[in-house]
Amino acid sequence: MILLTRKIEFAASHVYHNPNLSPEENRRIFGKCNNPHGHGHNYTLEVTVEGQPDPVTGMVLDLKELKEILEREIMQRMDHRHLNYEVAELAGQIPTCENIARIIWQLLEPKITQGRLHHVRLYESPDLFADCYRNGASAAGKA
């Protein structure tokens, strides 16, 4: 089996705030991520697809097609957007790396029909990221 990874970058803003908690609790739990007008990041997304290369084309899937799926499902939805207010899939959730990575998995998984989605890694900064993968698989070996 081959693992194929494509990387994209998008820029978005967000704020961490839970309306069911008091202002003091929000502040204590989320720190400066709770600043009312939000802030932003350059996110880096790595999408890994698994599969066997097609004997005719030598490809697991056409990279052009993967690029189009990522453009349609992720870039158009999230790039230069406010994740709290403009991404319906995140409504009512705190837009942490963990939650965004899961939403990205759920958006991409049904769209990838050649090969299958293996791993999603979303970096909020070079030092903070979330991995999402099928239970029973492994996130080891990613540098």
Next chain:
Amino acid sequence: MSNALKIELGRRYRFSASHRLHSPHLSAEENCRVFGKCNNPFGHGHNYVLEVSMSGDVDPATGMIANLADLDAFVERQVLEEFDHKSLNEDVSAFREKVPTTENLCMEIFQRLKSFPKAKLERIRVQETANNSFEYAGDNVEGKQR
């Protein structure tokens, strides 16, 4: 569907430390042959990158597996305070007896971090230079498979 998915939180930390690869069980010549310039008597240093991966349920109230402030404070206390700007051979008791290769460093750091109370330590990766890195998952299933 969510139950079929596993989410991990990954965090990177940096520390700089010196070390010397030398085994008291080997002769001077053997040490030199096995460890090469890493055996030079006064040691040398690296800018290490430590990558920590934690798993657990994402708390719906916070969207988090673990609060970063808690994880950062724990890693600072358990590892960085003792390792950063130190000599691994001289300042970390575990390496009085063990050669401070990055393999042994991985195992030592894993032991120090596996008691994090708020999430499960899945694995760690230690990058010694931009060109080499090591992973360790303890007794986790994937560690046994690899």
